[in-house]
Amino acid sequence: MRERDRDELWFHSKIKGALDRMEELHEPGVPPEWWFKALVEERRRLKRTLWRDLGLFWLASFAVLSVMFWLLNYDLPLFAVLQAAGLAGALWFVFRRFGKRVKRDWPNR
Structure with a gap:
């Protein structure tokens, strides 16, 4: 496994979920x-x-x-x-x- 693939897997497992939740909470509303x-x-x-x-x-x-x-x-x-x-x-x-x-x-x- 290449280092880049390992970094992407780490990102998706650790940070992606939290970022998605934060985007849902702070989604700008349309007037x-x-x-x-x-x-x-x-x-x-x-x-x-x-x-x-x-x-x-x-x-x-x-x-x-x-x-x-x-x-x-x-x-x-x-x-x-x-x-x-x-x-x-x-x-x-x-x-x-x-x-x-x-x-x-x-x-x-």
């Missing part, structure tokens, strides 16, 4: 059918919501750009004032959000 249906329905709902939000975004951006181009062509001073106000608001937001960062030193240095 019920209602779980899969709920998952599919949730994905469909999210897809509809995302398409609706994308459509609203495009409509809002079209309206904003239309007004800005109209102002650029017909009322240049008001366009400049709105651009300056937008820049000031953006800078205020950035400095308020990121301006108070303090470098922290670790105590173990």
Whole structure:
């Protein structure tokens, strides 16, 4: 008898039964059918919501750009004032959000 055959016989006699019992005890369960249906329905709902939000975004951006181009062509001073106000608001937001960062030193240095 070859050594490999002897090892296989030892494995089957000593370990195979215990491994089979462990696999039976810890067999992963398949989720019920209602779980899969709920998952599919949730994905469909999210897809509809995302398409609706994308459509609203495009409509809002079209309206904003239309007004800005109209102002650029017909009322240049008001366009400049709105651009300056937008820049000031953006800078205020950035400095308020990121301006108070303090470098922290670790105590173990």
